[in-house]
Amino acid sequence: MSKGITSRKENYSEWYNDLVLKGGLADYSAVRGCMVIKPYGYTLWENMRDVLDRMFKETGHVNAYFPLFVPKSLFEAEEKNAEGFAKECAIVTHYRLKADPENPGKLMVDPEAKLEEELVVRPTSEAIIWNTYKKWIQSYRDLPLLINQWANVVRWEMRTRLFLRTAEFLWQEGHTAHATKQEAIIEAEKMLEVYADFVENFMAVPVIKGIKSPNERFAGAEETYCIEALMQDGKALQAGTSHFLGQNFAKAFDVKFVNKENTEEFVWATSWGVSTRLIGALIMVHSDDEGLILPPRIAPHQVVIIPLPGKTEEDNARLNAKVKELLSDFKTAGIRVLLDDDDMKRPGFKFAEHELKGIPVRVVIGMRDLQNNVAEVARRDTKVKASLSLDNFSESISTLLEEIQLNMYDKAKTFRETNITKADSFEAFQKSLDEQPGFILAHWDGTAETEDKIKELTKATIRCIPLNNEQEEGKCILTGNPSSQRVLFARAY
């Protein structure tokens, strides 16, 4: 039925690409590793962005914008951070082109236009922001400083994948400054909660909150909090991170404040971000072999109405009047609705098309329905069709949209729960990875060496140490050394 979509079973990554490309979310571009986000995909991102932006503002943050370029000397100021990103930076070295004397009609970099100091295209903005914060912070009265920015960043990844890892991507990055360590930790934890709230309740993607092992920690952070989601192929995807940065950046950029006791102290910092990668998670958690399945709360169109014209002008006048009325009711009820009354395409084509695009609810209304004061309502998540009365129709649809939202979450959660296993030996661990890929809870002795070794042997990494983790005596699956808790392993994107 699904024309040209590779099935998940056949080839999971082709299926994923098909959905992104044929679902109209994005397209490849002429730039290596960079994609074009098409209007449908961008609307989805805008919807996500709007919700997050509201949440950030409700938690006291304001937006600002910092430059795309970071002078190399600033970039390298915080050594660990710089080192962590050094291998994937795009660098501006010149500011001018000129006609190439050897190739008529072509341009070349003007060697005389070399910059005194190279500019790093931001892979993240801590450096430029902390350099700025130095100017803004003098007193405890200037704190906390709670700023977010919506921006693009560039990370020159060796291998890219649509939405999941592109060389340039869109994201938000929050950068906050605090007077005390405790306050900064609370902030980092609070923003993790905001992310979890958003991802679970708007994207319908269940997540596990936790902290990263030192190996997986953000370069320059004291502690990295994260939310981890499980994809349908059993691989994990980091959906968001929030970092407690300690005083590392304050020290690197010399950002001090005077406290109430009139003594100087370095400020405490956090940073946190989510990106267009979330769209990759959304696709891989919910969609099926017929196409995308988008959760109602962020879907570009929540409902598509497809009128089926009758035989006579009279019939069609009645139908059109009814459709117009429904559109108006939907609008009043705040439902994002798309009307597909293109009479050049047959219904079956439209059904398939809208299923591919993942519109949560399809409403079909023809003369037969009109006679009975009903419409055929089909939900994308379960593919179930039903006749619904046109009385209080927008209320019925609103209720249905909520039901779909919850059902999608429940379904994803059930999938995740059935794919979290416990492994008590290395053999069991490997077997689990091969036979039932997913999250695996296992004991780990807490050393980086063991973590590396397990990664080398199995490609699985520690996704996180879950928050409020149950304490349990056990033995490390690799070394047999004592362990006080299980940590969450998986192969990851």
Place this chain on the structure above:
RNA sequence: CGGGGCGUAGUUCAGCCCGGUUAGAAUGCCUGGUUUGGGACCAGGAGGUCGUUGGUUCGAAUCCAGCCGCCCCGACCA
């Protein structure tokens, strides 16, 4: 960066091995008509410097060499 694949109409691809009419098909697009409850049909039409540069040849989409680009797998990656 290693391995594999690919580059021909908007898209998906055939043609290439074995050089030789005016480079094809499907789909999409445009015009007109008939249709419309699960991917309609008829008729007409537009659309190509065959990735690029050079070489071999009377003649290159086809053979040879270089270059460029993209995709997939791996390595890498917060």
